[in-house]
Amino acid sequence: MGISRICTLLQMAWGDTRQEITHRVTQRSASLHPCPGVREKNQLQFTEAAEDEAKKGMGTTLVAATIIDGRLYVANVGDSRLYIIGTDGIRQITRDHSLVAEMVRIGEVGAKEAREHPDKNIITRAVGAGEEVEADFFEVELKKDDHILICTDGLTNMVEDEEICSIILRDASIEERAGLLVKTANDNGGKDNITVMIIEPFS
DSSP: OOHHHHHHHHHHHHTSOHHHHHHHHHHSTTEEEOOHHHHHHHHHHHHHHHHOGGGTTOOBOEEEEEEETTEEEEEEESSOEEEEEETTEEEEOSOOOBHHHHHHHTTSSOHHHHHTOTTTTOBSOOBTSSSOOOEEEEEEEOOTTOEEEEEOHHHHTTSOHHHHHHHHTSSSOHHHHHHHHHHHHHHTTOOSOOOEEEEOTTO
16 A cells, blocks of 8 residues: 555545644644544444444454655554654554553553563454544654554564564565565464555655
8 A cells, every 4th residue: 555545544534634634733743633534434333333243343453644744644543553663773653552552551561571461452442343433643753764664463463573673674675575574473473464564755
């Protein structure tokens, strides 16, 4: 999926024009916000689940991003992630909406314990899981050597951040690096669906 498609998704999520997005996120960086597009899709999915017993309780995670004038604007719901990887290492930009992530934030468990915690797949926020949902928003200034990775927990539960960083920074095509990330996750157990998207904004 290209940058233009991600931009369209993010505009749909906010229900705003490009100019309004720029203004809003500049004012509400790293904030919790009810966005009209996400709310609408949440209601559609919630209604469908309520009408079909086989789909009862279904929900999905969301990461959407766009780049405007060298700044990255991100929205997320759930525990799929967006990372920025550069010569200074790897940074997780999104915040996981999961039970174990909350336990880590309040100091009940450590980051290493969290990877093997039996409740690590319990998410606290998802699109379609309830009548209402809110997304977190983040704004980041990009540097010219930055790479962006959007992925599901099928990758991050199986591959450590340091190894992800090493693979992303290899001298190989995007397709080869994405394939290697998926292969590494599968070689390590591959316990869940693995989705990987690599974006090089200044290439």
